[in-house]
Amino acid sequence: TKTMNMLGMANSAVGAADFHNILGAVEFASDFTKILEEVEGFDNLVEFIESSATLKKKRNIINIGKRIAVLREAAIERVGESDPSKKTSFSAKFGKVWASLPSMASLATVDSGSDSSSDSESDQEEDLETLIQERKQMMDSFRASFYNMPSEKKDSIFSFLTTINREIVCAKAMFLAYSDPFEKYRALLFEYAHTLGHGVEAFANDLYLKARKCGVDIAPEALRLHGQCVGMAVLWAGEMSKNLGKLTGEGYTLHQSFPFLFNRNNGFSFAPLRELCDELGVEKEEFVEKVLQVVRRDNKRGYCTCSDPKKSVDQLVTCRPGKMLRSEDPNAEIRYLVEVDEDWQGAVLAQAFDGYFDQVADLQNGELKFLPSHQTKIKKNSPVSKSKDVAKYIRSRLLEAYVTDVEQS
DSSP states (O other): OTTHHHHSBTTSHHHHHHTTTSTTGGGOOOBGGGGGGGHHHHHHHHHHHHSHHHHHHHHHHHHHHHHHHHHHHHHHHHHHHHOHHHHHHHHHHTOGGGGGOHHHHHHOOOOTTSOGGGSOHHHHHHHHHHHHHHHHHHHHHHHHHHHTSOHHHHHHHHHHHHHHHHHHHHHHHHHHHHTOTTSSSGGGGGGTTHHHHHHHHHHHHHHHHHHHHTTOOOOGGGOOOHHHHHHHHHHHHHHHHHHTTSSOHHHHHHHHHHHHHTTTTOTTOSHHHHHHHHHHTOOHHHHHHHHHHHHTTOTTTTSSOOSSTTEEEEOOBOSSTTOBOOOSOTTOSSTTOEEEEHHHHHHHHHHHHTTTTOEEEEEETTEEEEEETTGGGSGGGSOSSOHHHHHHHHHHHHHHHHHHHHHHO
16 A cells, blocks of 8 residues: 555556656556455455464464474573583574574463473473474464465465565666665655654554553554554545645545555554553553654655754645655755645544544445444444455546546646
């Protein structure tokens, strides 16, 4: 979601014109809207990852890994006690990772009823080898559970992963190779929605640390990775663009529909984070301020001259997905980085905290509708259309928007 909203169909004449003044942009050869029609593969992948059988196997593999870590560390310590000079070489022999596992060992659950110190060295070595073999078998079983899926589901997952990787390479390869390999200048185009995305990612990580210190369990669905945080921020960027009158009507609807289409599993919903905030006593005002504190240190500052210390640099959309708003500053190094008021960012963050963007795209009576994601868990309120049908509708409407641009040019 984070890049396809920005580039759209960059391999079209209209798409190329959207970025005509960026050196290297002619190398964009991607059509990120193709990913929309791979949503079924995405849904099948998430279903596999989140299934109870997969989660159980993953838990067992992690647990046996912790036990192996404890035994490996003990073996290293025994060698060091008998001959300190051999400890370093022993660690190197079995891989550098062995010597860096104290944190893993501290996570391991040890049966308090057993006396591990009474075990002989040979028993521990035998246990270690047994556990390693057992883990290998468990990993083989884990892989087999994926490859033994019905061919239709498995093929849809491969198609999704192939398409998204191909379009990423097409979008970035030549551009990064010759124009801006370290993404410090013009390749900041690929930072769409990252300003607030980085902010909420940092906030979430801080929240997880606080939860662990307080002994509060973190629900798996509350864990937000980088891509999910940026995906949420895509929605916030769209809302700010709408509030400025730059993204309206169907253009706004299509823009928001990208993340909403992929949100049937609530990966882009803020609600799980909100529940954790409530449990830890984190109020809306604290959330907004902590995210903005990160935004104030954002790496894109300096590319545009901000007229006010309370303003920031961000990327917004105009007219439709794939068309970025240009800066009015003629001296701006990057014309697609624009000045944004903190109040605008704070407003959409407050809306996110209240669950405003927790929605799912659906097709009802031929119209694109957004349903509150928490209600879709109730059978009578669940989406009536398959995600692939919704995707086809969104892409067809976006194609029509591009045709309209051609007619008006």
